[in-house]
Amino acid sequence: MSAPSSASNPAPNPFLVPVNGQVETFALGLEMMHLAGETQSIMVMRLLGLSGLWNVQDTESARMVAEKPAAFARSAEAAIKAAMVGGRPDQVMAAAVEPLRSKTRANVARLSRRGPGLPL
Numbered sequence: 001m002s003a004p005s006s007a008s009n010p011a012p013n014p015f016l017v018p019v020n021g022q023v024e025t026f027a028l029g030l031e032m033m034h035l036a037g038e039t040q041s042i043m044v045m046r047l048l049g050l051s052g053l054w055n056v057q058d059t060e061s062a063r064m065v066a067e068k069p070a071a072f073a074r075s076a077e078a079a080i081k082a083a084m085v086g087g088r089p090d091q092v093m094a095a096a097v098e099p100l101r102s103k104t105r106a107n108v109a110r111l112s113r114r115g116p117g118l119p120l
Helices: 022-050 060-084 089-114
Strands: none
Touching: 022 060, 022 089, 060 089
16 A cells, blocks of 8 residues: 555645634734725715815714714623623624724715715
């Protein structure tokens, strides 16, 4: 009997085999980049709104201050729940990012629909 040939049974490529949550960690990084991009877009649209160059509601200034405590509380609650059930660090962070992403996603959609308010 001969030993199995290495051609028929090649060693797995360590760069293609997910190990201990690598794929989830990569996905979390993408979610965090989306969060950062959406946050920047919201800041730009709100600043343009404050200067009269973007159509925003009169209540936008108060809204941008009032929404933060509730959003961060939901984020902290989700992270604590994920940690209490024994989630890996990437799972805890993903749980914390999701409530923030849902808020930024909604804000971008709402503010984008209003569009620029260029003076004529």
